[in-house]
Amino acid sequence: MALLVVLAALVFLMWVAYRGHSVILFAPVAALGAVLLTEPSLVAPMFTGLFMDRMVGFLKLYFPVFLLGAVFGKLIEISGFSKSIVAATIGVVGERRAMLSIVLVCALLTYGGVSLFVVVFAVYPFAAELFRQADIPKRLIPGTIALGAFTFTMDALPGTPQIQNIIPTTFFGTTGWAAPWLGVGGSLFVLACGLGWLESRRRHAAAIGEGYGVELRNEPAPFTGERLAHPLLALLPLALVAVANFALTRSIPRWYGPTQSFVPAVVGDAKPVVQEVAKVAAIWAVEGALLLGIACVLACAWRPVTRAFTDGSRAAVGGALLASMNTASEYGFGAVIAALPGFRSVADALQAIPHPLVNEAVSVTALAGITGSASGGMSIALAAMADTFKANAIAAGIPMEVLHRVAAMASGGMDTLPHNGAVITLLAVTGLTHRESYRDIFAITLIKTLAVFAVIGLYVFAGVV
Known part of the structure; x- marks a missing residue:
C-alpha cells in the first residue's frame, strides 16, 4: 500500500503537468496528499519542516543562476546579437545545410549561457525561413532545435553554465568542468546520432515529395536582412561567459580557501556564518561569469538594450521566477516523497542494480522522465540518494567527477517526454x-538517453574521465 501511495503521487504530478497545470501549485498537493494517505498527523510538520525547507534551500542556492541566465539571454536577444550569430552561422555552414546550421546556432547560444526557452524564441524565425527556402518539412524544426538546445550543451559539454550541469556540484563537491573527456565523448555521440536521424527524416520526406508544408500555424514574418552587429562582437559576451566560468572555477577556491566565515553584526554576540566554499564555488563561478557577460552586452550594445530594457528585464525576471519555482517545488516534492515508507521500496529496487553508475543513471533519468524536468528529476534523485551514490562510487573507486557527469547527462535523458x-x-x-512533431523529439530523447550508457561504457572499458 505504501508503495502504491508513492506511485500515485508521482503519476498524479506527471498527469497534471501533462495537462498544463502549474507544478508550483500541484507539487505540494501531490506530496501532502501522499503524506495524508500514509500518516495524516504529519501533513503540517512535513509541509513546513521538509517541503518548504528544501524548496527554500534550493532557491537560496540556484535562484541567482536562473535569474542571471534569464537576464543575460534576454539581453542577447534584444541587443540583436542572437540574430547576428544566426546569420553568421548560416553564412559559414550554408543554407543547404539548414539543419546543421540551426543545431550549431542553438548550441552556441545555450553553451554561452542563454536560457533554453529564450533560444527557442530567438532561433525559430530563422529556422522557419531556412527550412522554407530548402523545402524541408516544417515538422522537423522542433526536433532540430531540441537537438541543438536540449541535449549536449545542456548537460554534457564540460563547463556549460546551464543549471543541469551546476546542480551536481553541490552534492559531489565537483565543478562544472567535471569529467571533460567523458562530456566531449557523450556530446559527439548525441550530435552524430541526432544529425543522422534528422538527415534520414529529411531524405525520406524528399523522396516522397513532401515540402515545407501548407496551411501552417504561427508562421513568422520572413527575415528582412536588417543591419546586424558584427558576428565577432555578438559572440564576445558568450565567449566571455565561457572563459570567465573556467577561470573563476579554478580561482575561487584559491582565493577563499576551504571555508570562509564572517560575523554578520558589528556589535553583539552574533554567531559567525561559515561557508563551505567547495559546495558553492561552481555556483559562484557561473554567477560571476554571467554578470561579466551582462556587463559586456551592456557595454557593446548600450542603445538598443536600454530602449527595450524595461520590458525585456521584466519578462526575464518573470521567466526566472517561474522556472526556479517550478524546479524548487519539484525539489520539495521529492524530499517529502523520499521521506515516506513507500519510497524505500523504490530505492531498494534501484539499488538492486549492481553497477554504481548504471544505478545512478537509471535513477536520475527515471525521475526526470516522471517529473518532466531534467533539473527537477535530478534534484529529487540526488536529494534522496546522493549519499548512497557516493558511498557506492567510493567503494568501487569511481571519481566524483564521473558521478557528476553521469548524473547531469542522465537528467537530460528521458526528461523530454510529452509533458x-x-x-x-x-x-x-x-x-x-x-x-x-513529437516523433523526432522522442528520437532525440532516446539518443541522449543512450549517450549516458555510452559514456559509462567509455569510462568502464577505457578509463576515460
Whole structure:
C-alpha cells in the first residue's frame, strides 16, 4: 500500500503537468496528499519542516543562476546579437545545410549561457525561413532545435553554465568542468546520432515529395536582412561567459580557501556564518561569469538594450521566477516523497542494480522522465540518494567527477517526454502539435538517453574521465 501511495503521487504530478497545470501549485498537493494517505498527523510538520525547507534551500542556492541566465539571454536577444550569430552561422555552414546550421546556432547560444526557452524564441524565425527556402518539412524544426538546445550543451559539454550541469556540484563537491573527456565523448555521440536521424527524416520526406508544408500555424514574418552587429562582437559576451566560468572555477577556491566565515553584526554576540566554499564555488563561478557577460552586452550594445530594457528585464525576471519555482517545488516534492515508507521500496529496487553508475543513471533519468524536468528529476534523485551514490562510487573507486557527469547527462535523458515544459513551449512557438512533431523529439530523447550508457561504457572499458 505504501508503495502504491508513492506511485500515485508521482503519476498524479506527471498527469497534471501533462495537462498544463502549474507544478508550483500541484507539487505540494501531490506530496501532502501522499503524506495524508500514509500518516495524516504529519501533513503540517512535513509541509513546513521538509517541503518548504528544501524548496527554500534550493532557491537560496540556484535562484541567482536562473535569474542571471534569464537576464543575460534576454539581453542577447534584444541587443540583436542572437540574430547576428544566426546569420553568421548560416553564412559559414550554408543554407543547404539548414539543419546543421540551426543545431550549431542553438548550441552556441545555450553553451554561452542563454536560457533554453529564450533560444527557442530567438532561433525559430530563422529556422522557419531556412527550412522554407530548402523545402524541408516544417515538422522537423522542433526536433532540430531540441537537438541543438536540449541535449549536449545542456548537460554534457564540460563547463556549460546551464543549471543541469551546476546542480551536481553541490552534492559531489565537483565543478562544472567535471569529467571533460567523458562530456566531449557523450556530446559527439548525441550530435552524430541526432544529425543522422534528422538527415534520414529529411531524405525520406524528399523522396516522397513532401515540402515545407501548407496551411501552417504561427508562421513568422520572413527575415528582412536588417543591419546586424558584427558576428565577432555578438559572440564576445558568450565567449566571455565561457572563459570567465573556467577561470573563476579554478580561482575561487584559491582565493577563499576551504571555508570562509564572517560575523554578520558589528556589535553583539552574533554567531559567525561559515561557508563551505567547495559546495558553492561552481555556483559562484557561473554567477560571476554571467554578470561579466551582462556587463559586456551592456557595454557593446548600450542603445538598443536600454530602449527595450524595461520590458525585456521584466519578462526575464518573470521567466526566472517561474522556472526556479517550478524546479524548487519539484525539489520539495521529492524530499517529502523520499521521506515516506513507500519510497524505500523504490530505492531498494534501484539499488538492486549492481553497477554504481548504471544505478545512478537509471535513477536520475527515471525521475526526470516522471517529473518532466531534467533539473527537477535530478534534484529529487540526488536529494534522496546522493549519499548512497557516493558511498557506492567510493567503494568501487569511481571519481566524483564521473558521478557528476553521469548524473547531469542522465537528467537530460528521458526528461523530454510529452509533458516536459520545454517540449510544450517548443511546439507552441512553432505552431505544431505532438502528433506532427513529437516523433523526432522522442528520437532525440532516446539518443541522449543512450549517450549516458555510452559514456559509462567509455569510462568502464577505457578509463576515460
